[in-house]
Structures are given as structure tokens and as C-alpha cells.
Amino acid sequence: MMKLALTGNPNTGKTSLFNMLTDSYEYVGNWAGVTIEKKVGMLNNKRGQLIDLPGIYSLSPLSRDEGVTTLYLLDETPSMLLNVVDASQLERNLHLTIQLLEYGRPVVLALNMIDVANKRGLNIDVQLLAQQIGIPIVPVIARTGYGCDVLLETSMQASDDSGSATSSRRFDYGPVLEEAIGKLEAMLPKELTSARWLALQLLEGNIPVLQKLRQHVDPVRLQTLYDETEKLVQEQANGKKLADYIRDRRAAVIQGWLQHAVLETKEQRTTLSERIDAIVMNKFLGIPVFLAFMYLTFKLTFDWFGTPLSDGLDSLLNGFVRDSLSSFLDSVGAAAFIKAVLLDGVISGVGGVLVFVPQIFMLFLIISFIEDSGYMARIATVMDKLLEGVGLNGKAFIPMIIGFGCNVPGIMAARTIEQPKERLLTILLTPLMSCSARLSVYSLFVGTFFEKNQALIVLSLYVLGVVVALVLAKLFSFTLAKEEESMFIVEMPPYRVPQWRTLSRSTWEKGKGFVRKAGTFIFGGSVVIWMLGYSGFSGWNVPMNESFLQSVGSLISPIMEPLGFGNWQAGAALITGFLAKEVVVSTMGIIYAAPTEAGLEGAITQFFTPLQAYSFMVFILLYVPCLATVGVIRSETKSAKWTWFSVIYALIVAYIIAFIIYRAGLLLGFH
Amino acid sequence: MTLLETSFGSNVKVMNLDNVHALVRRRLGDLGVMEGSVISLRKAMPFGGPCTIEIKGQWIAIRRKDAGSILVEAV
Secondary structure, three states: OEEEEEEEOOOOOHHHHHHHHEOOOOOOOOOOOOOOOOEEEEEOOOOEEEEEOOOOOOOOOOOHHHHHHHHHHHHOOOOEEEEEEEHHHHHHHHHHHHHHHHHOOOEEEEEEOHHHHHHOOEEEOHHHHHHHHOOOEEEOEOOOOEOHHHHHHHHHHHHHHHOOOOOOOOOOOHHHHHHHHHHHHHHOOOOOOOHHHHHHHHHOOOHHHHHHHHOOOOHHHHHHHHHHHHHHHHHHOOOOOHHHHHHHHHHHHHHHHHHHHEEEOOOOOOOHHHHHHHHHOOOOOHHHHHHHHHHHHHHHHHHHOHHHHHHHHHHHHHHHHHHHHHHHHHHHOOOHHHHHHHHHHHHHHHHHHHOOHHHHHHHHHHHHHHHHHOHHHHHHHHHHHHHHHOOOOHHHHHHHHHHHHOHHHHHHHHHHOOOHHHHHHHHHHHHHOOOHHHHHHHHHHHHHHOHHHHHHHHHHHHHHHHHHHHHHHHHHHHHOOOOOOOOOEEEEOOOOOOOHHHHHHHHHHHHHHHHHHHHOHHHHHHHHHHHHHHEEOOEEOOOHHHEHHHHHHHHHHHHHHHHOOOOHHHHHHHHHOOOOOHHHHHHHHHHOOOOOHHHHHHHHHOOOOHHHHHHHHHHHHHOOOOHHHHHHHHHHHOOHHHHHHHHHHHHHHHHHHHHHHHHHHHHOOOO | OEHHHOOOOOEEEEEEOOOOOHHHHHHHHHOOOOOOOEEEEEEEOOOOOOEEEEEOOEEEEEOHHHHOOOEEEEO
């Protein structure tokens, strides 16, 4: 089986190309660091696999996601490397190409975004460039699919020709380095392939390579050789660091390649991106524009599109679907028990969650737009100063925005943050971002208690989550390891008009998880919760007030009394809500045995006042990350201690804040 | 002079990056900003926030403190 590995700088369109060349679909966006894991897909011609790797600038990783690519190349032997380069940024992209050529597998260059380069006045003589570098080059436009067939054909050819022989390319690094490389190569055991590549990577300061070589060679000898070489280089090249010296040598090679092959035909002029940035990155307007954008998001989700659609879906589910199912069950003579499970358990539980699908898809559509347009990197920049003040950097805002959709991918997106402490803090705080599952709880409550100000009330909860995260970041960064210096650097991609195809695809990919969860997890959960409500110590079919669910809810309701929602129904919903936050809605639907949302809304007005409802929403926002999020915190931090910490601090903070809001609200005369 | 002392949009040549945060310097190098490259300062965010620099059509945002440690010279 052929294995083709996709490599290239961040945000050069590797994943777009992956989606074109394989039968699978992966998540794309216009910012550096979208792909954080390796993804494998079957090539369209079924002759091999394509492996999509996180973007890297060089093979020495700085952040966790970049390490994935380096480790892949160290541990596996792909049949060939498909190197994707951004045609308008050839020079810096080719630094990686040189390292890939040295690695020793056949390389084919995909010259992506050739249209953008042409528009910017770069005239690239592809044939001449291919001759200069000595590898096949195929111009492509991954977004439209232009050139993809030729690329696939060329790549097949290259890996067929290669056979088993490796053909590592040699570039001359000057006498001092060449001597050091020779010595290192001699130290390495014979069975290691691409010894020269390993030696060079080591001299560049590549940590994973160092760790690998330490298994074969005495670490002291490696260190001595490294130090000696660095000293010699510094003497010769007035104080240059070894890695910088290597980079300079490569830059010279690249200059030689590009000299005749690339012509700039047009003077640089003000681009559209610059004109947009003049507004969204404006000194005074930057932050207001961002806030206005967020407000618009909630207006769209609630007032303009999401809610009307949800209401329509609700009347369909609870009217037509429920009635037809009911009469169907009657006609086949189903037992009363089965009828109760399906109508009061499944339809109330799953249906209660499904009605929020339109709002959640609307939110995902907007998040996809932010990702695909190029606005993401700008938001990170606009927010950096604020986040620096609390011990984070602007990039931490990216996981947080993704967390608005779902906390799980949000926490994974923290991999692009370079500093370990900032990454840990971001992982711990992303669960405070109000995810789409919590949205279903708010939708239920604001629809009931705050009909006039739905968008505003929900926005206040999102802002509360962000504010609490910032305050806690400040607090934690005092107490956690604080010696690490904060850093921030982000590349700003040119804006792109998102393609409708990409947007709808990526919205669907994000949203289908929610729908699937409703069909599996929430379905099962609803049945179990319904059973708990149907049975009690005295047997089956007991009144809800004597059920097991009531016993469980009563355990914690006294603790919740000071927060304003000391009824057992709220207690039971909170406990089951740990599984997934939407389950809060399902549980309430089942408890209040409400056939329609209007009925459920009517029922909860008997148990909550508006202030109590707000306090309850605040508690739901903050109290614990859901089960799936706890799982991903565990796998990303690889620490049981931090996982427990994330659950416990959230409970404490939720309790304190809901308490303050409820008590202050009472004092101010709200009820 | 440092990059921060240059006027917005004017091209300058990078002379020295030694005092820039080590990881930021690495990443700048990855993006093509090294000694000898021609760059320009483009924008600055308010309240001492980050600023953006441009190199060969590529825009990068870095903190003002780091921009202030880039020594440059007029071209």
C-alpha cells in the first residue's frame, strides 16, 4: 500500500488538497494551525493512502501539533512526500522543501494558490523552477480542484519510480558543518536511514531527533559535538547561532533557485485585505467591531433565524410526529408501557433537544465563517493585549471561540499554543466557554422568562463565561508555574471570501455531532431517566414525586437552596447534565412530562422565578465540564490531577457566582 | 534605531534580532524575517497591544515589546 504524506507550511491548503484527493472530508480553515492531528484518507484512485499532517515551518517543532509531523517522519517511511507550498510565499516555503529533500524520500511540489500569486503579480516559470530544484512541480488551486488530477498522477509516478532506494539530496553547508555532519554520521548505527538528515536536524536543534539519537549514541558525545560545532561556527560567522547559520545557507540555495524562475511583474499595491484590516484592525474600531460581530451572531442565532426555525420544528415534532406515533402505537395495540417510554421518554427527551438544532447550526455556520474568512488571526491579535494582562496570549482566544461551538475541539485547538503553561491554562479555562449544548438550556429558559431580551440575556451569559475565564486565568497564572515568559506571534492570512461549499460542509461536520449525540447518547439517557422517573421504592408507574429520580434530586436540592433553585427537579437535571448539558433539557422535559415546549415552558414557570432561572443558567454555564470534555482534558493534559482540578474549581466557582448573582438580585428587588 | 521608531509603511532593513524573545525569533525566522530582510511596520493596536509587520506581502502580528527589540536601518 502506498503512503503519501502531505507536508507544508501552516495554512497553505494541505487539508483542502486532502479533501480533493481522497474520499474523506476534513476540517479546513483560513488560519495557521487548523490541523492538529494526523489524518489518513484513501486516495480517489484507491491505490494508496494520503496522510494529512499538521503544518510546519521547519522540521524542528515549537508546539505540540508541529511535533506530530516530525515524529511521523522519524517513525514511519512514507512512499513519497507531497510538499504543498503557497505560490505567493515561495521563498519561506522552500526552507521546508530543502529539509524534505534531505530526508530522502521522493518529493513532489504542489504549487498551491497559483491564482493568488498571479493576481499579486508574481510570474512563476514552473518548468524552469522544476529544473532548478530537480523535482516535479504541479501548479494547483486546491480550493477549486484545478490541477489535482495531474498532481495525483505525478505523485503516483514518483513513488513508483522510487522503489526502495532512498535518494537523500546533499546541499553544501560549508567546511565546518560538513566535518561535524561527517563525524555524526559515523557515530550513528548503520541501520538508521537518512543519517545525514538526522545529523543536520540535530545540529539545527531538533528536540525529537535529539531524543531519538540519544537511544543510539552517548548523549554526552552528542552534546560535546554540538557545542564544539556551534563554537566553531560562531568564530567563523561573527557570533551567529548554529540554527541561524544553517538557515542562511539554505536561504542562499533558495535565492539561486528563484533568481530566474520568478518574476515580479507588478508593483505591490494596496490589497483588499489591507482595506478590510484598516477597519477591523483599526486602533479605535478593532475591539468594538469584534463585539458588534459577536452581538450580530446572537441576533442571527436567536432573533432573526434560529428561534423562528426552532419553533417551527417544535410544533412539527410535538404535533404531527407525536400524534402520528401515538395513533400508530394505538393501531398496532402497543402496551401502555411501550407507549409511555416512546412518548414521554424518547419524544420528550430527544425531541426537547432536537428542536434546538436550527439555532446550533446557525452558530456553527458563523464560527465556520470566522475560521474560513481569515478573521480568526485578527481576533487573536485584537485580543492579545487583554489576554497578556491575565497571563495568556491572543492565540488562546482561538480555542475559546471554537469552544463556543463545542468545548472538545476547542481544548484540542490549544495544541497550537507554544508555551506549555499558557496551553495548560487555556485547556483548563476553555470549558467556561458556553458551548452549543448549553445553548439549548438557555433557549428553553430565555424563551420562557425573558422573551423580550433573548439575545441580550444569552449574550450576557457568554460574556460572563469569558470574564470568569479571564479572572481565573489571572488567578491561576499567579499560582501555577510563573517563570515562563509569555509570547505571541501569529501570521495573518489574506482574507478570502468563504466558499459556500466549504461553509456548509464544515457547518454540517460540526453540527452532525450534535444530531448524532441526540440520536444515541441522549436517546439512551432519556430512556434511563424516564425509567428512573417511572419507578420508585414502591414499584412501577409511581407518581413522579415518589420516583427514584426524585430521591436522587432531593439529595442535592438542599445544597442548591441558597442559589434559588432548591427543588428536586433542578437537582436531578444538574446531576444528569454532567453526561451532556443538553440532558438538562431532556430531564426537565421528562420530569414535567411536558408534551410540547410550550407546555414545558408553562411547567417551569411554576418552579422558577426569572431571577432563579437566571441563577440556574449561570450555574449550568459554569458548574462542570461535560463527560466528553473531562475525557479530552484528561487526554490533552495527561494528568489526573489537572483533570480533577478542572471539575472541582468549576463547581466551586459556579456555586459562588450563582450565589452572588441570586442574593444581589434579591437585594436589588428582582425576583 | 528600533522598528518601533520607524514610520508606518516605510521599508527598513533588519540589522539585529538578538534581544527578541527566543521563540519569537525562531518563528520570525520561519516566516522569513532575519538579519538582512526588508520589512515594514504597518499597524499598532491600542493600549500598547501588538503591532503588525509586513514582509514580502506576508503580514505578521507580534507584541510591541518584541518589535521594540528589532534593530533596523533605513534602506
